[in-house]
Amino acid sequence: MKRLPVFIATQPAGELLQESDGECVFNYHTPLPDAFVSLTMPVRAKSYAHARLLPLFEMHLPEGYLLSVIKKHFGKLGIADDFALLSLLAPSLKGRVTLNEQAHADTAELALADVLHNTSPDLFEALVQRFALHSPLSGVQPKVLAPLLDKATLRVEDFVVKSWGPDYPHLALNEWLCMRCLLEAQVEVPEFYLSEDERFFVMRRFDLHPHGGYWGFADFCVLQAKSRDEKYTGSYEQLAKSIVQFVSPAHRQPAMTQFFKALLLNQWLQNGDAHLKNFGVLYSSLSDVRLAPIYDVVCTTAYIRRDMQALTLRGTKRFVSPAQMRRFGIEACGLTPRQLERAMYECVQGLAWLVSATADLLDGSGEASRTAMLAHINRLAQRGLEAHAQMPG
Structure with a gap:
């Protein structure tokens, strides 16, 4: 045993x-x-x-790129199962x-600024070699959890550093644009950065409690008693019910508004990877549970043109119209008409920022794959604005 x-x-x-x-x-x-x-x-x-x-406990297991790195370098230790x-x-x-009673005293060999302004082509590989076993991160994207010194606060904190490969070119820029769109729409997101050379998307760990220690965190695979292999099963309606079930009454209305806005922007940005592990809750006690900041938002159709939603919404995995999202907001999220209009207006502000930002980036020179990704996101954002403008009322 x-x-x-x-x-x-x-x-x-x-x-x-x-x-x-x-x-x-x-x-x-x-x-x-x-x-x-x-x-x-x-x-x-x-x-x-x-x-x-x-x-x-399965929630902590790495997947995809990190898992392959760990198996390659530590397979001789006998990783027989989960x-x-x-x-x-x-x-x-x-x-x-x-799973360890010892407190962790982190030391950082790099500062956050060193990653954001780095010119070494080998930095990410060095971070992976050093911190692969310290990175309980799911998802297939190359990423690592690294302790970095934030010179603004003079504290060593954990940051998720994401890179990209040839299958998903310029994914860091893609994610930065999508996450910034959510931020402009007043959706709560973690603190994040894009490196100067656009190689890395860097996100501060968001479960640190402001008074010390950690918030509890659970993704919706855990809350719905599903394994990571089932993260693409179910519906966003069921996810909304889980939010109602677990989030404390005092935090429920803001949580449902945030969830609705995230889903609406996922429609317009065509994010086909908003699965159960990409939503979660933070809690300090049984009576203090809130929706976690929204994370891992990318435009997946920039790479998989016929991609669909991760879960069903109103009975389909196809991306749905603003009118269908309006019904979802009222029926599944319990928003009042006034709350709904305010949420949609804020999302439109996020899209307007995205149209302008991608247009500015398209003015510069760059690789064909970068230009194609930016043009695709720009078209989606413009289409979202037009669809909203054509809605009655």
């Missing part, structure tokens, strides 16, 4: 075990109700059992829930 101790803020909470048949079991060691490890796993005497790694991979990552996991 394999075992991993589980801690909350360095205090013992329970133990995760793997039976010989692969079944995983979690047992609490504490009777304190506030010592829960997940919103979906309240403290109880009875064990939590799952045929595979429980969703809470439990073994989690055990390999355990010493470096950070957050409200950890």
Whole structure:
């Protein structure tokens, strides 16, 4: 039997075990109700059992590029299954829930400015080699979680550094434009940057609590008790119901407005990767749960022209019209007509910024693939503005 101790803020909470048949079991060691490890796993005497790694712990496993790097460099250690991979990552996991009782004292060899203004072609590979085992990040995009010194605050903090390969050229610029569009639409997003050479999209870790320690975080695969293989299953209507179920009443209306605006902009930007792992909640207690900032927004049809939505919306995976989104906002998100109009107006402001920004970037010289991506996003943004302008009322 394999075992991993589980801690909350360095205090013992329970133990995760793997039976010989692969079944995983979690047992609490504490009777304190506030010592829960997940919103979906309240403290109880009875064990939590799952045929595979429980969703809470599976959430920490890397996917895609990072997983391939770890298997390549650490495969000789025997990564037989997800439990073994989690055990390999355990010493470096950070957050409200950890698998290591020791506090982490980060040191940074690089500053945030060094990444944003770097000219070395080997920087990303060096970061991956150094921090791959410290990066519990899902998704197929090349990325790494690295401690960087923020010279503005004189603090070492974790940043997600994303790069891109030939399959998705200029993905960092794509994501920066889309995320900036959301920011201009007054959607809550993490702090993010684009490197000077457009090679890296850099995002500050957003689960640090302002009073110290970490917020709890759970994505909607965890909240809907689904494995990462099921992240493309279900509907946005079901996701809206999960927000109502888990987000505290005091934070629910802002959460539904933010969710609606994110989905509306996903329609206009044609983001086909807004799956269950790309939405989540932050919590400090059972009574303080809020929607996490929106992250991982890109225009996927810049690379996959016939791409569709990750989940169904109003019964289809095709991108839908503003009129259908208006009905979704009222029926699924519970917005009043006035709240809906305000949210759509703010999204239009984001699109207007995007039209102007992409037009400015198209004035400069650049690779054909960069020009094509910018032109595609510019057309989508203009089309969104036109579609909204043609709506009755």
